[in-house]
Amino acid sequence: MDNHGRTNAREQELRSRLVRGLAGDAAAYHAFLKDLSTHLRGFFRKRLSGLADEVEDLVQETLLAVHNQRHTYDPQQPLTAWVYAIAKYKLVDLLRRRAAHERRNDPLDDEQDVLAHNDAEAATARVDLAKLLMRLPARQRLPIVHMKLEGLSVVETARLTGMSESAVKVNVHRGLKALAAMIRIRQ
């Protein structure tokens, strides 16, 4: 199979997983996100050669963005174009924030960081989402913890938190959006 054919087959597979995921198949959606994270890591590593520390943060930020914006994927549209537009948007956003940060701070202050770079750490993000998650207001944090970390159902989460089922869903959605906004501010 040539290169083009391989890319095409990969696109078909990823896309069918996403489409099944959007229809409610959690296992397919998990496989989609896991596969996507390796593609994103390669994509960002190539484009952030001087900023290896940023790669994993950006992979996580983009995964969160893909999840939060998954309702904007039109199954008629090529998946590559959709994912690429999101990844590029997050990459440009990061570079712009860094440029603004460096304009405010003397970049020579980073001198002592030279020895801190460590390849073994490349797979760990510097921004800890688990800690950020704990800073969300309780009405958003609790549904996320119950549903997404403990794996409870919407009904069980609603009973535990005293919220209606639709409020649980809305608060999970809002919490993940707030989390994405917190990452942007922290970096």
Add this chain to the structure above:
Amino acid sequence: MKTDELVTLLATGGGAIETNPVARRYTLSLGWGAFGATLLMAILLGVRPDIDAAARLPMFWIKLAFPASVAAATLVAATRLSRPGARLGGASGAIVAPMLVIWLYAAWVLLGAPSAERAELVMGRTWKYCLLGIPTLAVPVFAAALWAMKGLAPTRLALAGAAAGLLAGAVAALVYALHCPEMEAPFLGVWYVAGMVIPATAGVLLGPFVLRW
């Protein structure tokens, strides 16, 4: 948190999601926006008193069709700019086309008129109201269009803001036409277009701040 843990978190308990939110969000936002613009027009300006007589003239309908076609084309562009990686396609051409038509018609009217009357054909008697009125009526539509976009995921923020602004300007011009007494194409070609371009420019400036995600 490791990336694999994040993947598991995101995939757990997801459930099915709404498949076509773009149409629903824009229908809702344009409905409320147009309602707000109409309400503002009725309160601040009022419908022209001679609307029954005016509605028998073809120019009255041209005056509605012009902003309506700009609005329709811009709506298509705005929905495409709301989704990552969607192409604009022919939408930008469809926005420019009605403007070209009105300019050609205006040029034809001006060339056929005695030179002493040309200034009056362009300026009319109410150009100041038009220049102020259309952007004012556009405010509720603009806010609603930005709300619709913000719930989706535009990646070209200045362009998306421009589309939201132009959509608002075109809907506002359509509503303003029910008040406006002017009936000449050169007036429309200059002042209606200017009234739509003002909110579009505001959108270019505001988009990168308001629409970030």
